[in-house]
Amino acid sequence: MDTIKQETLLGIDLSYAYTQISYQTEEMEQPEAFTEQEERALIPNLLFYGQESKKWYSGYEARQKRDEEQGSFFEDFDRKLKKEEKIMIEDTLYSYKQLFVKMLALHMKKLKISFQDARIAITSGNPDILFDELEDVKKWIKEKQCIIHRISHFTAFMAFVLHQEECSGTKGIGLLEYKKEGMAYHYLGRTPAGDMLQIQTIPLEERLELEQGESKDERFAKMLEKLFYQYKTPVVYLTGSEFDGDWMNETLKVVCRNRRAFMGQNLFTKGAFCFALEEGRKRNPKLLANGLCLYNIGTAITVNGQPRFAPVVEGGCDWYGQKGAVQFMLENEQKMEIIYQNLRTKEIEREVMVLHGMPKRPPMTTRVEVEAQYTSSKEGYLKIKDLGFGELFPTSHQIWVKKIVLKE
Structure with a gap:
């Protein structure tokens, strides 16, 4: 039997003021919590750029270097992340979100491990911290192939339990x-x-x-x-x-x-680590909680003459990065049925989307790609692309987009 290579796994709990990290590499038998000065697990979210050293520092080291040389010191991210202004550092403009992500990458580099093909789960009790730019941490640690998951404290708690x-x-x-x-x-x-x-x-x-x-x-x-x-x-x-x-x-x-x-x-840090571990094995169960996706969104297709619900994007999880796509043949090339499946009440809602401008073709000769993505726990979009049917009926290259607003 082939052995499965152990991934490098990280669980990170983020707040405005502190970061906690739990990690495990292939060589480690058990996950460990990263600690800094005096075995402290809470890394202060501080960032400093030294004008003399031309280097970036984070955490306790940032506080120390601020007292040793001139430079730019960043703290109080709870206020600064809401600002749109940009800061010039050595001919480069940074937003506060970019600086926050750079600081997180510096925290991670202190582990002195390889992040190649790592799976990283980042959790927070504040949804505003789990912004899209956190994906850019891959650029700062120079590992584009690693996988980033953004999850709520609810999901981390479930994984921990x-x-x-x-x-x-x-x-x-x-x-x-x-x-x-x-x-x-x-x-x-x-x-x-x-x-x-x-x-x-x-x-x-x-x-x-x-x-x-x-x-x-x-x-x-x-x-x-x-x-x-x-x-x-x-x-x-x-x-x-x-x-x-x-x-x-x-x-x-x-x-x-x-x-x-x-x-x-460190419950949420451990929970994020457990989520990363199980997500690699596709074993994290669905969960209902405040702020999580409540609906499966999909359409109806026919398989062996029988109608079947085909989910495009699933609920029961955090909305961050939740995206899916399916391809199938339209029975009626002028319209498509959208189905919303409430996971709590089990109720089904149906909506017909008219595809204005779709070329008229014989039945079952129009292939489409349907893409759905959550943009928050209550909103998202649906995008339908005409793929045609090979050389017989070339694609029209038309795309239809619908905004989705979901009920509680």
Whole structure:
């Protein structure tokens, strides 16, 4: 039996302020978390260009070099990524998104590994960070053949859970996420039909309002008692910077009562790594969650005289880069049926798209290519290209494009 070569795999968790990386090469038996100074896993998102050294630096090294020589220092990407202006560095104009991607590439190069044919999953809790330009990291690490996946924290959480022994066979898994930006409880379970995984998100900020004379710990414990009664789970994970410190006493009693609890700050990094691992094996399951694609989009074709739904682009996943194409023969060369399949309700919606200007040909002599792509979780486009039918009926080179707007 032929052995399958182990890919180089990376899981990266991005925020505006920090980056975390988990990786594994062919020579490594287990994935490792990259750490910098004093074994810190959080790499600060800082970038510096030294005028004297003519070099770029990132992370802690950028902060150090800023104090040693003159140059251009970049931080606070939460504000700067929203700006359209460009910065001139040594006769080259950079947008802030390009600088952010360059910084990420410098972070990655610190691993001192080859990225040839690597599979890299980048996750973030902020969708605005997962912009299209992240694909350009391949240019900065000089490996155009590596594969980039952009995934949400929901997808990373699912991938992480499916790789944990303590979660095997468990019906529902909880995740408490507590950051400065807010707090939420995410519950991973199955849909009522039982055919798909789904994550339900419950915002918790309002439930944390303290009553007079009540401590944060007491309020937290009361809130969690009600929460766990409604969303029963034998396993719960806690993550987020606001869990740091020794303020949890009553809270931990509630969290650990009749369930296993785990706390850490690298869950999403590990989850991104697990996603990259399973995506190479085509084993990541479909998932329903806020911000993910809810619909399969396709058309109806005839196979052996029977109508069949042919998906062009599938839902149940993140929308970033979700694109597909199929080719088939049109039964009616003047129109095509578009089908939207809701994965949650199982409802089917149909729409007829008239192909104005399509040349008239005999039945089953018009071949078309249908391409569909998500541009957000609720929008996308459909593009239909006339391919003709060989030399008998040459293509007209016409293209029809339709914008898609999907319901909740």
